[in-house]
Amino acid sequence: MHIPQDGPDAAHRRPENVDDATVEALGALSKALETTERARGRLYDFHQLTGTADLQLDHAVALLREAGHPEWAEKVRTGIIGRNVIPGHWTFQIVEAYDRTYYEAFRDLNRAVVEELAAGRDHLYEAEMKEARRTSGDPHHTARPGATPGM
Numbered sequence: 001m002h003i004p005q006d007g008p009d010a011a012h013r014r015p016e017n018v019d020d021a022t023v024e025a026l027g028a029l030s031k032a033l034e035t036t037e038r039a040r041g042r043l044y045d046f047h048q049l050t051g052t053a054d055l056q057l058d059h060a061v062a063l064l065r066e067a068g069h070p071e072w073a074e075k076v077r078t079g080i081i082g083r084n085v086i087p088g089h090w091t092f093q094i095v096e097a098y099d100r101t102y103y104e105a106f107r108d109l110n111r112a113v114v115e116e117l118a119a120g121r122d123h124l125y126e127a128e129m130k131e132a133r134r135t136s137g138d139p140h141h142t143a144r145p146g147a148t149p150g151m
Contacts, residue, residue, distance in 0.1 A: 009144045012127035015119045022117055027125025033110045040103055047091035057081050 014023060057076060064073035085091055118124055134141035142148070 008127040008131060011121055012123055012144075013121070014124050014128065015121065018118055018124070023124045023128065026114060026118055029110055029113060030123065030125065033106060036103060036106055040098065043095055043098055047095050050085060050091045054081060 057080060061073045061077050061081070064070070064076065086094070089097075114120055114122055131143065134143070
């Protein structure tokens, strides 16, 4: 599918030498990276939720002491508060290792592929899908920000 020049802005217009199969492959790669972004977000959720729970334990320890259960308060304080979530690791270390080992490599490879195969133009697949699905002339279906209806 080739998009007319009045379609997407230059940053999202397919370079002349890029074929349909390449655009589809780049779209699949982009989708996989977006899924990785979501996974990374969940990893940050895990990091923040675990940290919040650890801080909330201070209140539980205080309440156990006040309720007359100092032995249980001490078991929570020494057994769980500040504990590694996996051997040798707090959650921030897991996040850092994921970023260095997987996420940054994936992001950098994706950027290199887009630079090499599509002149650095991101989201060609999505831009062409938008063009194919929009209703020409409708003010809510313009080709790009600031475009007038019909463009």
